[in-house]
Amino acid sequence: MNNSGVDEVEEEIFLRSVQFNALLIQHYYMNYVHKTPCMVSSQTGNKWIMEVLQGNDIWCYNAFRMQKEVFYRLCSDLEVQFGVLGSNRTSHIEVMGMLLWCLGQGCGIRSVAERFQHSSETVCRYFGQALDHLCELGKLILKPSENEFNGVAPEIMRDNRYMPHFKDCIGAIDGVHIPASIPPEKQIPYIGRKGIPTQNVMVACNFDMQFIYVCAGWEGSAHDTRVFLSVLRDPEMKFPKPPPGKYYVVDSGYPQMNGFLGPYKGPRQHFQQYRRQEPRNEKEVFNQAHSSLRSVIERTFGVWKKKWKILRDMQGYSFDKQVKIVIATMTLHNYIRRHAHGDRHFVRSEEREGYGSSSEIEMDDYVEEEYHGHGAQEMETIRNNITQSLMNARNNVNI
Structure with missing residues (x-):
């Protein structure tokens, strides 16, 4: 070349x-x-929040899953109890709006960032802070109120289906499985009978559809009995044990022991199983009434799940944060129940009281474990006495 x-x-x-x-x-x-610039919309988060709060009541409810007055009261109570959230650029109200929008709509951090015109880092930081505040509030309201276990629950007192037969019942206990987002290499312990990763959450509720205890974060493969006994045996779990003579109603997956009343094993145990065929014997009469009473916890779960869509899919959040989301949404559930008048989700559930939607009922199709704890014989006597009381009332009606 x-x-x-x-x-x-x-x-x-x-x-x-x-x-x-x-x-x-x-x-x-x-x-x-x-x-x-990414965030150039003139509809800033603060401006949008103000439009929602000054607009139609339905708009606020759909956006934040609560009425305006409840939203303002929640923001004020959190600020008084746990300090101010936000900064000079992001108000306390906007931070709570971001959290409630995320929990209620079931959207991810990026969608919240776009809606409120903040960076993902800012949204993630405020989301975590607000979540922690709600979990702290949960320590104050996810428990029985003072003297709640004294006397007869008002909901039982005014319902002749349960009074006087279940006058000593103080609430219901059940477990609920919430879909969990777990790395593939760590999924096996979380895969239970549903075949997907879940966290098993043990809950107690009263007859006003409020959660009075929650233990979240157990692997989906953990049996309800294991979770239950672990809670009872650990004083640090602070489970509200029933006073002498009182009891919770539980399903057949829980042990027969003092303070916890289950159904007769063998006969039909679920209220919806009696819709087409009346009880055939005294054990089924008891199981029908027992399941009808216990349906309060299924309806409570139904309201909770419908209101907070994030519970259906929490991908993108660490498991620790998923546990906090469960506790935070239950805290919000109780707060709304206490301070809202005519909340849409609660009203609809009360209209179906005693029946329960089949889509909300989790049938106990797993193998029942035979476990009898302290006081099993005493609970058997209580169950037999209630059965006799129900049969007497039934016979008097038929005369």
């Missing part, structure tokens, strides 16, 4: 190098010097 050919190759290499360097400089300039 002559000298002219070498010169042409070197010139070509030089030009390509110049072009490549120019592209690198352009890329650096556009991304780090002259960046195109």
Whole structure:
């Protein structure tokens, strides 16, 4: 190759190098010097929140899953109890709005960032802070109220289906499985009878459809009995044990022991199983009434799940945060129940009282474990006495 050919190759290499360097400089300039802003909408988060809160009541309820006055009261109570959230640029109300929008709509951090015109980092930081505040509030309201276990529950007192037969019942206990987002290499302990990763949450509720105890974070493969006994045996779990003579109603997956009244095993145990065929014997009469009374916890779960859509899919959140989300949404559930008047979800559930939607009932199709704890014989006597009382009332009606 002559000298002219070498010169042409070197010139070509030089030009390509110049072009490549120019592209690198352009890329650096556009991304780090002259960046195109992402959040340029005039509908800022604060402006949108104010429009919602000053607009139609239905708009606020659909956005934040609660009425306006409840929203304002929640923000005020959290600020008084646990300090101010947000900053000079992001108000306390906007931070709570971001959290409630995320929990109620079931959307991810990026969607919240777009809606409120903040960076994902800002949204994630405030989401965590607000979640912690709600979990702290949960320590105050996810428990029985003072003297709640004294006397007869008002809901039982005014219902002749349960009074006087179940006058000593203080609530219901059950477990619920919430879909969990777990890395593939860690999923096996969380896969239970549903075949998907879940966290098993043990809950107690009263007859006003409020949660009075929650233990979240157990692996989906853990049996309800294991979770239950672990809670009872650990004083640090602070389970509200029934006073002498009182009891919770539980399903057949729980042990027969003092303070916890289950159904007769063998006969039909679920209220919806009696819709087409009346009870055939005294044990089924008891099981029908027992399941009807216990349906309060199924209806409570139904309200909770329908209101907070994030419970259906929590991908993108660490498992610790998923546990906090469960506790936070239950806290909100109780708060709304205490302070809202005519909340849509609760009203609809109360209209179906005693029946329960079949889509909300989790049938106990797993193998029942035979376990009898302390006081099993005493509970058997109580169950037999209630059965006799129900049969007497039934016979008097038929006379």
